[in-house]
Amino acid sequence: xxxxxxxxxxxxxxxxxxxxxxxxxxxxxxxxxxxxxxxxxxxxxxxxxxxxxxxxxxxxxxxxxxxxxxxxxxxxxxxxxxxxxxxxxxxxxxxxxxxxxxxxxxxxxxxxxxxxxxxxxxxxxxxxxxxxxxxxxxxxxxxxxxxxxxxxxxxxxxxxxxxxxxxxxxxxxxxxxxxxxxxxxxxxxxxxxxxxxxxxxxxxxxxxxxxxxxxxxxxxxxxxxxxxxxxxxxxxxxxxxxxxxxxxxxxxxxxxxxxxxxxxxxxxxxxxxxxxxxxxxxxxxxxxxxxxxxxxxxxxxxxxxxxxxxxxxxxxxxxxxxxxxxxxxxxxxxxxxxxxxxxxxxxxxxxxxxxxxxxxxxxxxxxxxxxxxxxxxxxxxxxxxxxxxxxxxxxxxxxxxxxxxxxxxxxxxxxxxxxxxxxxxxxxxxxxxxxxxxxxxxxxxxxxxxxxxxxxxxxxxxxxxxxxxxxxxxxxxxxxxxxxxxxxxxxxxxxxxxxxxxxxxxxxxxxxxxxxxxxxxxxxxxxxxxxxxxxxxxxxxxxxxxxxxxxxxxxxxxxxxxxxxxxxxxxxxxxxxxxxx
Ligand SMILES: Cc1cc2nc3c(=O)[nH]c(=O)nc-3n(C[C@H](O)[C@H](O)[C@H](O)COP(=O)(O)OP(=O)(O)OC[C@H]3O[C@@H](n4cnc5c(N)ncnc54)[C@H](O)[C@@H]3O)c2cc1C
Numbered sequence: 001x002x003x004x005x006x007x008x009x010x011x012x013x014x015x016x017x018x019x020x021x022x023x024x025x026x027x028x029x030x031x032x033x034x035x036x037x038x039x040x041x042x043x044x045x046x047x048x049x050x051x052x053x054x055x056x057x058x059x060x061x062x063x064x065x066x067x068x069x070x071x072x073x074x075x076x077x078x079x080x081x082x083x084x085x086x087x088x089x090x091x092x093x094x095x096x097x098x099x100x101x102x103x104x105x106x107x108x109x110x111x112x113x114x115x116x117x118x119x120x121x122x123x124x125x126x127x128x129x130x131x132x133x134x135x136x137x138x139x140x141x142x143x144x145x146x147x148x149x150x151x152x153x154x155x156x157x158x159x160x161x162x163x164x165x166x167x168x169x170x171x172x173x174x175x176x177x178x179x180x181x182x183x184x185x186x187x188x189x190x191x192x193x194x195x196x197x198x199x200x201x202x203x204x205x206x207x208x209x210x211x212x213x214x215x216x217x218x219x220x221x222x223x224x225x226x227x228x229x230x231x232x233x234x235x236x237x238x239x240x241x242x243x244x245x246x247x248x249x250x251x252x253x254x255x256x257x258x259x260x261x262x263x264x265x266x267x268x269x270x271x272x273x274x275x276x277x278x279x280x281x282x283x284x285x286x287x288x289x290x291x292x293x294x295x296x297x298x299x300x301x302x303x304x305x306x307x308x309x310x311x312x313x314x315x316x317x318x319x320x321x322x323x324x325x326x327x328x329x330x331x332x333x334x335x336x337x338x339x340x341x342x343x344x345x346x347x348x349x350x351x352x353x354x355x356x357x358x359x360x361x362x363x364x365x366x367x368x369x370x371x372x373x374x375x376x377x378x379x380x381x382x383x384x385x386x387x388x389x390x391x392x393x394x395x396x397x398x399x400x401x402x403x404x405x406x407x408x409x410x411x412x413x414x415x416x417x418x419x420x421x422x423x424x425x426x427x428x429x430x431x432x433x434x435x436x437x438x439x440x441x442x443x444x445x446x447x448x449x450x451x452x453x454x455x456x457x458x459x460x461x462x463x464x465x466x467x468x469x470x471x472x473x474x475x476x477x478x479x480x481x482x483x484x485x486x487x488x489x490x491x492x493x494x495x496x497x498x499x500x501x502x503x504x505x506x507x508x509x510x511x512x513x514x515x516x517x518x519x520x521x522x523x524x525x526x527x528x529x530x531x532x533x534x535x536x537x538x539x540x541x542x543x544x545x546x547x548x549x550x551x552x553x554x555x556x557x558x559x560x561x562x563x564x565x566x567x568x569x570x571x572x573x574x575x576x577x578x579x580x581x
Pocket of ligand 1: 099
């Protein structure tokens with residue numbers, strides 16, 4: 001830390017070396033004279049950690065030293081409450097890009113166009129689509145997919161490729177595809193041009209058997225200094241001028257403290273739970289909340305920590321005939337496992353090289369929803385627009401994992417033998433909203449997180465019907481129905497609304513896609529940051545990460561987060577044009 005102190009001030013300080021933080025740092029450092037500091041709470045060498053770089057080990061990261069492992073209120077209703085731990089976020093240089101499950105999905109045009117209400121024209125599909133594609137370089141080494149898809153990655157540092165079609169699960173893949181089409185649903189390889197429907201082969205942040213994370217933005221950038229294993233304590237904001245000049249930080253292991261100053265700007269990129277926490281600790285937040293913890297108010301900003309959106313999921317497991325899943329290859333010792341390990345050691349191929357979410361489905365289930373008066377009433381009150389997909393977006397993302405996945409089913413033991421199949425039903429535009437508050441003024445104490453899933457009853461109904469729709473395809477569709485041998489750990493009570501509602505409350509989890517806690521806005525009455533992602537009421541301070549998202553992406557969100565970082569970096573470069581001309 002001494003050496004960092006000696007080279008101050010930095011031009012820009014980025015607090016949180018995660019998905020967005022490193023991307024912004026890498027772009028700002030494109031002028032080799034600009035000096036950027038990244039402060040990261042986790043370790044700084046993700047590329048050397050096998051569990052991070054090996055795709056199929058991703059599920060093992062939950063609860064590890066690279067996980068913030070948040071305690072989280074999942075549901076808080078009059079009739080049902082559930083608090084759980086751990087809720088995973090990456091704690092390492094690269095943040096959640098080092099802990100996530102790789103799928104690379106852009107989202108629908110209609111959803112980004114809904115961002116206009118908050119961020120103006122700059123934040124609509126036409127003005128963001130270039131940034132969705134700038135962050136990555138597309139690979140289809142085996143030339144299996146339409147050529148036009150190369151537009152999806154146009155030279156960025158992340159190498160993305162279609163999930164390897166590993167031979168071990170070819171029969172499973174064929175059965176799934178057959179079941180889907182036999183039920184009259186479409187296959188679609190282009191979910192990248194503004195609409196997303198059907199079953200698709202996923203693109204992943206995996207290339208040549210190795211995870212691609214935001215740390216790649218820092219390669220070849222000696223003008224970025226990374227201060228790892230150091231946590232922010234507080235932003236330094238002058239109460240009179242309301243200008244942010246730096247950050248106070250602490251090494252939690254040694255207690256050593258440091259004051260770091262920025263010549264131009266401080267950029268907060270600590271993620272959805274930690275970015276609003278840092279703002280509040282620094283006096284920017286709802287006055288009542290700050291006063292409760294004895295924090296002097298610099299800007300009374302009532303949306304800080306509010307508008308927390310996330311995708312609730314219901315995972316379920318089907319038993320398959322022996323040999324159809326990867327359970328023996330990845331979960332249990334034995335011959336298949338030894339073979340998988342040696343293939344990966346040899347040339348990074350085989351089951352260990354797989355991101356595991358190979359195929360993803362995007363259905364709408366209008367017919368089922370329209371059967372219920374509760375849904376029809378809310379739709380009518382919404383001007384006749386479907387609340388779960390007003391612009392024709394998919395209602396669900398369905399992820400199909402060809403084995404038992406403990407990352408989504410941590411309450412149940414790994415089946416001791418046989419093959420299993422984990423299905424994740426992800427409700428893409430829930431009506432319920434949660435919030436992040438402080439537990440105390442201690443920067444080392446985690447924030448108080450309430451995801452508030454199913455706060456709105458209609459989310460339960462939609463989720464229940466989504467599970468039923470999916471269960472029907474998988475247990476009755478051609479091909480799949482011949483290899484599914486039962487449920488695990490117990491039967492899905494598919495014929496009872498009441499029992500299915502209970503399943504939704506009892507078995508739901510987070511999809512790990514939270515956003516919104518410092519949302520994009522036209523003014524402080526609507527949110528926390530302006531369309532340039534500058535914090536309302538404070539000078540020289542931005543938030544750039546998933547917290548600024550005002551309407552949740554209708555898919556897994558990492559592509560959106562990289563897009564935000566890329567766009568924001570260009571905005572900063574335009575503002576400091578003398579540095580970047
Ligand atoms: C388990 C999991 C699976 C997922 N799977 C997918 C997927 O398959 N596809 C997809 O598109 N998306 C997926 N996501 C979501 C996606 O990865 C995230 O939305 C995205 O990475 C969030 O980026 P961010 O920059 O907002 O936050 P992060 O990447 O989490 O970055 C925040 C950074 O700030 C650091 N930090 C926090 N507090 C402090 C502090 N006080 N001081 C210093 N540093 C601090 C953190 O350690 C971290 O490095 C998944 C996420 C998780 C957790």
